[in-house]
Amino acid sequence: MSKYSALRRHLEAASGASVEMAFREIDDVVGGLPASARRYSAWWSNEHEGRHVQARAWLDAGWRVANVNLTAERVRFNRA
Structure with missing residues (x-):
């Protein structure tokens, strides 16, 4: 089980068409984001295949990253 399963569950429980979260909120949900999440927008890409296990969490929950700042x-x- 990935540490990002908690993010998947969090998003599955969300209502509405859009959810905006601060990185600190996600830190709390998953037990800490890696430094690369704060440095590289590619970390937030909607890549289901490959090494981005974090992306599988939101994609499997039925969500896509629309914007990262x-x-x-x-x-x-x-x-989605």
Whole structure:
């Protein structure tokens, strides 16, 4: 089980067409984001295949990253 399973469950429980979260909120949900999540927008890509296990969490929950703002440390997920 991936540490990002908690994010998947969190998003599965969310309502509405869009959810915006601060990185610190996601930190709390998953037990800490890696430094690369704060440095590289590619970390937030909607890549189901490959090494991005974090992306599988939101994609499997039925969400996609619509926008990530590294400066403000915020991400918006839209329902897929």
